[in-house]
Amino acid sequence: MAFVGFREEHLAWFGEPKTWRSAGGLSRSFCDHCGSQIGYRDERLPGEVYLAIGFMDAPEDFPPKLHAFEKRRLPFLHIADDLPRYEGQSVERR
Structure with missing residues (x-):
């Protein structure tokens, strides 16, 4: 989402x-x-x-600036761009 x-x-x-x-x-x-x-x-x-x-x-x-939770991406979902990708959250929590 x-x-x-x-x-x-x-x-x-x-x-x-x-x-x-x-x-x-x-x-x-x-x-x-x-x-x-x-x-x-x-x-x-x-x-x-x-x-x-x-x-x-x-x-x-x-427009998107990044992709978070890349590790959870469904295997059939392919987004072809060069945006930064994060395995988990993209914003550090305190």
């Missing part, structure tokens, strides 16, 4: 999404009307919010 990271202060919400705490200090948000995933916050990345690219009105405005 593709996510776009933002600083909290650069976002404006039109209502507050529903959230639930998942494992590892993550808070995941979703639409309370349809259940679609909106994004997540990681307590180890204070002030940052990651939104699902599928949640965007214009996802083409956010």
Whole structure:
């Protein structure tokens, strides 16, 4: 799944999404009307919010810059580009 990271202060919400705490200090948000995933916050990345690219009105405005969790990539999925690849997380957690 593709996510776009933002600083909290650069976002404006039109209502507050529903959230639930998942494992590892993550808070995941979703639409309370349809259940679609909106994004997540990681307590180890204070002030940052990651939104699902599928949640965007214009996802083409956010081209990928890297690939994370390459080690978990499905064997039939091949993305032919020269972007940096990380076996696990691409952003160091505190």
